[in-house]
Amino acid sequence: MRPLAGLVAGSLFGLGLALSGMLDPVRVLGFLDVAGPWDPSLAFVLGGAVAVSTIGWRYARRRGRPALAERFDLPTAVRIDARLLMGAALFGIGWGLVGLCPGPAIAGLVLGHPQTLLFTAAMIAGMALFRLVPAARARPSA
Amino acid sequence: MAWPTYLQSLAGGALIGAAAALFLLLNGRIAGISGIxxxxxxxxxxxxxxxxxxxxxxxxxxxxxxxxxxxxxxxxVTAAPAVLIAGGLLVGFGTRLGSGCTSGHGVCGLARLSRRSFAAVGVFMTTAVAVVYLTHHLLPGVSP
Structure with missing residues (x-):
């Protein structure tokens, strides 16, 4: 059952990305370009997403366990360390250069643009590269 | 569609949030794309x-x-091939090093009021805005 739940959640996620306009890097870069003709779309997307996600999180906390698994499997790290900040900074640089983050990079593949394929292949290579760095793998990540 | 743009964005965002809530309530996990x-x-x-x-x-x-x-x-997607490759490598490596991306830290982490996620979102938003300012206003031609 969990794989089916994964398919449903993934499809809903991908539909949301398509409807929100976030598959288009021009819209994302328009939000990030605060000195240009600012496009507030991403703020509405993130606002709507966090609002509904918060309801889910509050409800989950009142339930003892998820419907299809033994227990909740959630990130346990609490310290804001150099690794977190460095990783977020590198991600932000790449995101700002192209306007694609991992969700739209994958979902956008079905649109058939070779540029998206090139970006997504490089992104997966970057993730694979991370596995080769022994210090980076020292701690399990969320 | 005839909907105003911001309503489409809001509704799309709500669907993304619903996907994250569903994945949490059914499978007990964070719907973080980079982690998955x-x-x-x-x-x-x-x-x-x-x-x-x-x-x-x-x-x-x-x-x-x-x-x-x-x-x-x-x-x-208008960036030049070299920029696409560099950007992809940075997004892939950075999201794994930082344990999350816009979905894991943004959609899920902010809802959980995770201090780490607030820090990560603050950092990647700030660096992305800085990079766009650089490429669009100071060094045009590097990126779209």
Missing amino acids: LGRLLGPRSAETATNIWFVIGLLVGPLLFLGLTGRLPDSH
Whole structure:
């Protein structure tokens, strides 16, 4: 059952990305370009997403366990360390250069643009590269 | 569609949030795309099949949009090939090093009021804004 739940959640996620306009890097870069003709779309997307996600999180906390698994499997790290900040900074640089983050990079593949394929292949290579760095793998990540 | 743009963005965001809530309430996990992808590159686990189906779902999503609206969503990826490769490597490596991306830290982490996620979102938003300022206003021609 969990794989089916994964398919449903993934499809809903991908539909949301398509409807929100976030598959288009021009819209994302328009939000990030605060000195240009600012496009507030991403703020509405993130606002709507966090609002509904918060309801889910509050409800989950009142339930003892998820419907299809033994227990909740959630990130346990609490310290804001150099690794977190460095990783977020590198991600932000790449995101700002192209306007694609991992969700739209994958979902956008079905649109058939070779540029998206090139970006997504490089992104997966970057993730694979991370596995080769022994210090980076020292701690399990969320 | 005749909807105003901001309403489409808000509704799309709500669907993304609903997907994250569903994944949490059913499977007990964070719907973080970089984490799901990164784990698929590692050894097989009990969640490998779920992760594969989640990724397939991400690809199905835009096709559902096509079925509902009769058109594919817009996407203009205009960066030069070298920039696409550099950006992809940075996004892939950075999201794994920082344990999350816009979904894991943004959609899920902010809802959980995770201090780490607030810090990560603050850092990646700030660096992305700085990079766009640099490429669009100081060094035009590097990026779209």
